[in-house]
Amino acid sequence: QSALTQPASVSGSPGQSITISCTGSSSDIGGYKYVSWYQQHPGKAPKVMIYDVSNRPSGVSNRFSGSKSGNTASLTISGLQAEDEADYYCSSYTSTSSLVVFGGGTKLTVL
Amino acid sequence: QVQLQESGPGLVKPSQTLSLTCTVSGGSISSSNNCWSWIRQPAGKGLEWIGRIDTSGTTNYNPSLKSRVTISVDTSKNQFSLILSSVTAADTAVYYCARGPRYSGSYGLFDYWGQGTLVTVSS
Numbered sequence: 001q002s003a004l005t006q007p008a009s010v011s012g013s014p015g016q017s018i019t020i021s022c023t024g025s026s027s028d029i030g031g032y033k034y035v036s037w038y039q040q041h042p043g044k045a046p047k048v049m050i051y052d053v054s055n056r057p058s059g060v061s062n063r064f065s066g067s068k069s070g071n072t073a074s075l076t077i078s079g080l081q082a083e084d085e086a087d088y089y090c091s092s093y094t095s096t097s098s099l100v101v102f103g104g105g106t107k108l109t110v111l
Numbered sequence: 112q113v114q115l116q117e118s119g120p121g122l123v124k125p126s127q128t129l130s131l132t133c134t135v136s137g138g139s140i141s142s143s144n145n146c147w148s149w150i151r152q153p154a155g156k157g158l159e160w161i162g163r164i165d166t167s168g169t170t171n172y173n174p175s176l177k178s179r180v181t182i183s184v185d186t187s188k189n190q191f192s193l194i195l196s197s198v199t200a201a202d203t204a205v206y207y208c209a210r211g212p213r214y215s216g217s218y219g220l221f222d223y224w225g226q227g228t229l230v231t232v233s234s
Contacts, residue, residue, distance in 0.1 A: 034216035038158075045207055045224035046158065057222065089158055091219035097174045099162040100218045 002027070003101035004090055011109040017078040020106045023071055028101055029080035030071035034093035037066055037075045040105075041086045047086075052073060077108070085110040113138040115208050115225035122231050123202075129195040129230055133208030141166050141190045144164060147191045148221060149182060151204040152183045165213055198232045205229050223231075 007021040013016040022029065022037075029035055035053045040048035047055055050066035053073065063078045073092070079086055090103040116193035133135035133147070162172035164182045172180050176195070179227065184191040195202060206228055209221035 011155055019194045020224075034149075034219060036220045045206055047222070047224070048220065048222055051222075091158075093216040093218045098160075099171055100173070102158045102160065102219075105157045 001098065003094070004092060004103035006090060006103035006106045007087075009105070009107045009109065011111055012077075012080045013111045014080050014082065016074060016080050018080060018108065020075045020077075020088050020090075020108070022073045022075070022092075022103045024073075024092055024094075025071055027096050028071075028092040028094040029068060029073050031095060033068070034094050035066065035068060035073040036091045037073075038089045038091065039084075039086045040089065044106060046089060067073075070104065080110050082110050113210060113223045115210065115223055117206060117208050117225045119227040119230070121229055122233065123198055124234050125199055125232055128198055129193070129198050129202065129232075131193045131206055131208075132228070133191050133193075135189045135191075135210070139186075139226065140184060141186045141215055142189065143167075143224060144212045144213055146217070147182075147184065148209045148211055149193045149203075150207045150209055150221070152207070153201075153204040160194075160219075161193065161206075163211065163218070171218070194226075200232050203230065203232045 009021045022031040040046040054066045114136045146163045146165045149161040164170045179196045181194040208225045210223040211221045
């Protein structure tokens with residue numbers, strides 16, 4: 001069982017917006033601003049889409065945005081495109097001895 | 112453009128030692144601004160952080176694997192390595208090497224990844 005909880009799947013139609021949640025605790029998401037989001041296409045390495053809760057790396061579309069409220073972080077993808085269909089993982093720094101925790105992943109289906 | 116490439120045996124027998132190397136190109140592994148991590152992913156499952164090293168040689172490991180893991184760096188070859196001892200079938204996974212920034216709280220941030228290498232533990 002993963003330390004961070006994500007929905008197993010979400011779906012949306014092209015052009016719509018979707019939000020993926022990632023719930024942790026005060027030891028990780030709730031206590032720090034060190035949440036990252038990764039996109040992983042089948043057979044490929046993950047790619048960072050958001051870091052430090054809401055920052056986008058250079059080259060990542062501004063359709064991707066991140067936020068946090070309490071112990072839950074969220075990734076929002078607006079203007080869904082077919083190429084957004086992938087698995088998405090959240091990660092966070094944790095003050096426990098684990099140092100890094102990942103979510104179990106969410107499969108995004110673009111209908 | 113920084114690139115990372117994993118290499119090592121794709122098949123390891125149970126109870127033996129898994130050894131992988133990550134070769135970094137397009138940048139120096141000696142940069143004090145970065146840390147170098149190993150992450151694994153069993154087929155159809157999520158990501159698991161194994162550990163990381165910085166260029167001062169400081170290591171941090173996942174407590175669940177700490178007793179079996181060693182990560183080291185060879186700056187002369189621009190490489191870092193993973194050793195995982197006493198492997199079982201549960202260690203079968205795609206193993207990724209990755210780079211992350213070195214600042215407080217950055218443990219979960221990985222900005223460059225290798226393509227991954229499948230390691231199967233089987234007799």
